[in-house]
Amino acid sequence: MSFSNAKVLSEEPLENVHAVWTKLVKLNYRDCKGQLRTWESAERTTRPKSSGIDGVGIVAILEGPQGPRIVLQKQYRAPIDKICIEVPAGLIDEGETTEEAAVRELKEETGYVGKASETTPMMFNDPGFCNTNLRMVHVTVDMTLPENLNLQPQLEEDEFIEVFLVPLADLYEECKRFEAEGYAIDARVGTFAEGIEVAKRWKLV
Template sequence: MIGKDPFADENQAFAEKTVETEPIFTGKIISLQRDTVLLPNGKQAYREVVKHPGAVAVMVIQDDKMAVVEQYRKPLERSLVEIPAGKLDEGETPESAAMRELQEETGMKADHVTLVKSFYTSPGFADEIIHLYFADQCTKGEQQPDEDEFLQLQWLTLNEAKAFVEQGKIRDAKTVTAIYVWELYQLTGKLM
């Protein structure tokens, strides 16, 4: 993971000490390792861990609509509708990654983004953390997706977004979270 873990706590009651790490796979986005750990009761166990550099997601609200992109997700063998998102590049701050991903996937340029919350995606086997950002003052431009990225930009009202959740078109945690943060924002004027 890039940067310091914002949730780290030195006093872990059930900490597992890593005795050995066996690299299994290193890819473009993730790596997989098998850790031998010492449990609090003194016994050893194994943990398969997916290492990820971290990611960003951006909820863009303009004219009471949220920007989403539809794209094919190979692990699921189907298309999903999601908020713009992507992984952190080496040495990149989450804020600059959010602004880059926003421009690449939607064509929108933001002068600034506001961090809403950071959260883990699957802490049972992966260290990926997503930093969710908010932007509402953007200028329109041209999409610049990655060479291997095919997506379609859409703008949804809050009711349409919630209907997409009910219909199963939106199923990923970051987008569902963004929709409920948006609803909270409409009701209270606060992001969290």
């Protein structure tokens, strides 16, 4: 696998009737002063009927002699035509809980087997543009389990993911280094890294 092969070759308009995962909508709303306004929005069409959220992001931190390290991955993203530094993530399936989705996605994308330990409040990725939302799920990974020493990811045919670990203490500096090298930083990774720096600066822990 070579990420250098991935590249956007062309771009063209897409009508809602031909879209598989998303649609564009025009919203008519009343603002805080009672004035009528309109807004253009994108919406996912994949949200399960049994769920109030679209997907999950996964915080998996491995403990060991090297100190705590977070599980990250590189994945080419066509909308930005770049390789993105991300946490494992994915959409929720019908009838699946948030925690079940997180454990499943972690296994499929990285091979790590874990247990959900904490789930965050609902978050919106870009509320000025779309209604996509998610919950971050902290997953505990027991590195004494044989399956976590011999990782077996279960990627789909169109998934190309490179998994790697970064020391938590270095995450912010690593984000800056990745950006300088031409990678895109997923907001979940960047915000998590910045939160660690804020905690350091203000001695919150």
